[in-house]
Amino acid sequence: MMLRGLWKLTWIEIKVFLREPLGAFGSIVVPVLAFLVAGRIVGGRVGPPSLAASSFIRVGLPVLASLLIAISAVLSLVTIISIYREGGILKRLRATPLRPQTILTAHVIVKLILTAATLALMVLAGKRYYPVGVHAPLFSFTIALLISTWSILSIGFLIASIVPTARFAQPIGAIILYPMISVSGLFVPVESLPPVLHAVARVLPLTYAVHLLQGIWNGDAWSAHLSDVAALTVAFVVCTALSAKVFRWE
Amino acid sequence: MRSVIQVSGVRKTYGQTVAVDEVSFEVNDGEIFGLIGPNGAGKTTTMECIEGLRTPDRGTISVLGLDPFRHVYKLQDRIGVQLQQAQLQKRIKVWEAVDLWASLYQKKAIDGEHLLEQLGLTDKRDAWFMNLSGGQKQQLFIALALINDPEVVFLDELTTGLDPQSRRAIWDLVRGIRERGKTVFLTTHLMEEAERLCDRVAIIEHGRIIDIDRPERLVDRHCPERTVVLTTDDPIAEERFRAIPGVEAVICTDLRFTIRGRGDDLVTEVIHCLSENRIRVTDFRTILPNLEDVFLKLTGHSIRG
Numbered sequence: 396m397m398l399r400g401l402w403k404l405t406w407i408e409i410k411v412f413l414r415e416p417l418g419a420f421g422s423i424v425v426p427v428l429a430f431l432v433a434g435r436i437v438g439g440r441v442g443p444p445s446l447a448a449s450s451f452i453r454v455g456l457p458v459l460a461s462l463l464i465a466i467s468a469v470l471s472l473v474t475i476i477s478i479y480r481e482g483g484i485l486k487r488l489r490a491t492p493l494r495p496q497t498i499l500t501a502h503v504i505v506k507l508i509l510t511a512a513t514l515a516l517m518v519l520a521g522k523r524y525y526p527v528g529v530h531a532p533l534f535s536f537t538i539a540l541l542i543s544t545w546s547i548l549s550i551g552f553l554i555a556s557i558v559p560t561a562r563f564a565q566p567i568g569a570i571i572l573y574p575m576i577s578v579s580g581l582f583v584p585v586e587s588l589p590p591v592l593h594a595v596a597r598v599l600p601l602t603y604a605v606h607l608l609q610g611i612w613n614g615d616a617w618s619a620h621l622s623d624v625a626a627l628t629v630a631f632v633v634c635t636a637l638s639a640k641v642f643r644w645e
Numbered sequence: 646m647r648s649v650i651q652v653s654g655v656r657k658t659y660g661q662t663v664a665v666d667e668v669s670f671e672v673n674d675g676e677i678f679g680l681i682g683p684n685g686a687g688k689t690t691t692m693e694c695i696e697g698l699r700t701p702d703r704g705t706i707s708v709l710g711l712d713p714f715r716h717v718y719k720l721q722d723r724i725g726v727q728l729q730q731a732q733l734q735k736r737i738k739v740w741e742a743v744d745l746w747a748s749l750y751q752k753k754a755i756d757g758e759h760l761l762e763q764l765g766l767t768d769k770r771d772a773w774f775m776n777l778s779g780g781q782k783q784q785l786f787i788a789l790a791l792i793n794d795p796e797v798v799f800l801d802e803l804t805t806g807l808d809p810q811s812r813r814a815i816w817d818l819v820r821g822i823r824e825r826g827k828t829v830f831l832t833t834h835l836m837e838e839a840e841r842l843c844d845r846v847a848i849i850e851h852g853r854i855i856d857i858d859r860p861e862r863l864v865d866r867h868c869p870e871r872t873v874v875l876t877t878d879d880p881i882a883e884e885r886f887r888a889i890p891g892v893e894a895v896i897c898t899d900l901r902f903t904i905r906g907r908g909d910d911l912v913t914e915v916i917h918c919l920s921e922n923r924i925r926v927t928d929f930r931t932i933l934p935n936l937e938d939v940f941l942k943l944t945g946h947s948i949r950g
Binding site: 399400403404408410411414415479483486487489490491492493 | 696698718721722726728730731732733734735736737741744745746748749750751773
């Protein structure tokens with residue numbers, strides 16, 4: 396059965412991750428601290444806020460922080476998969492009745508839980524020290540972030556499928572993922588990008604993730620963002636199908 | 646005797662490299678069967694094809710009546726596997742690994758705690774995998790290979806990199822697996838390990854099986870030479886030794902004689918000659934060929950390459 400071992404493996408992977416000296420700290424505490432510090436600096440400097448600056452603090456910063464959480468989860472997934480492959484752990488797990496998709500699903504679940512936990516911590520910390528977004532629809536936003544993460548994770552799998560060694564996993568992942576933020580519409584509206592970049596932005600799932608997250612944070616209804624969800628789903632299906640073709644277990 | 650593994654005409658290539666070719670053999674129920682050969686001879690490839698982890702390009706394999714490729718999950722439920730140079734998650738605890746493995750199989754797993762005790766890992770049950778010694782890691786991998794009470798156990802280069810003491814402990818564990826009525830299929834490049842553990846061995850070189858039999862029969866067949874080395878100051882000795890039936894050469898350096906001949910009777914004949922002629926010896930030993938010599942004879946080079 397597909398589900399056999401899934402929960403136990405997921406639970407073990409969570410525990411193993413938390414035992415990493417930098418695991419929890421790097422993935423949860425650092426993004427939250429960065430968010431708070433950035434909020435303080437930007438928020439403190441802007442006196443009577445200009446309209447653009449205030450909109451960035453109100454919407455852009457939380458969305459940026461959420462995206463960074465998602466990307467750091469994806470980079471962590473890419474690294475773990477590469478290390479597991481290099482160490483023969485994937486191969487050892489596969490020589491059991493565990494289905495390959497169960498092994499990979501467990502890792503996706505771990506990263507989604509991690510993302511949700513980091514977001515929760517950020518909101519809690521934000522309420523105390525950084526009174527912004529208190530009125531945002533947090534539940535919907537969490538769902539939107541999980542959908543975005545899920546889609547970006549599939550890019551992560553594609554990267555994990557092709558990186559030659561674990562040593563290159565993190566840097567290659569970062570080089571591919573971080574620049575996507577710059578054309579995602581977070582800083583400059585997609586429409587005002589030069590035609591080439593505009594075309595690039597249109598095919599990158601991060602663009603749709605940003606649009607979805609900004610909208611939901613602002614209180615849009617889900618019905619206004621069905622195309623974003625659809626685009627993220629397409630990205631997931633395409634990347635998953637591609638990595639199923641090229642994924643190496645050893 | 647019922648055979649539980651049948652391999653027939655298996656060939657596997659990686660790009661231009663032919664890893665194994667025309668490999669055929671059977672493994673009988675309840676025996677320890679060893680695939681022996683140097684590194685890169687095709688041992689692991691052959692084993693992984695049988696386990697269903699690789700698909701051969703040609704040939705047929707049947708394990709417990711199942712096709713390892715088409716019925717891989719059904720098969721994995723009934724076999725236990727230890728892979729060469731495998732690792733687990735660095736910070737997984739011993740009991741967590743055993744507990745996870747126990748949950749993966751359809752049939753009821755055997756008691757993990759009891760298994761850990763049998764393998765001498767009870768006081769390491771809360772240790773992280775990364776903090777285990779090489780021998781303890783292998784003990785854990787054996788535990789994981791046995792957790793589903795498998796009918797056939799596959800062990801790939803089980804004792805490579807272990808110190809002699811851990812190696813001996815592991816050998817005892819493997820003999821224990823056979824005593825429980827399981828079939829063991831192992832690979833090794835250590836001839837001593839094959840000689841001490843295996844009921845039958847197949848010698849593989851450059852992806853082809855050269856010969857298969859019980860270790861002692863392989864020795865008899867390929868290396869019938871026997872050598873006796875003794876020391877005596879009796880002046881008539883050399884002449885008498887040359888008259889022994891089956892002796893092919895007598896070499897004398899100082900008072901030390903090296904007597905070479907063929908057949909199991911040679912040693913008896915030499916002793917007989919000594920007693921009949923009342924030749925007084927101050928040293929006596931025999932040199933018998935072993936699998937190492939068989940390998941050298943069959944391939945023209947030592948297994949350590």
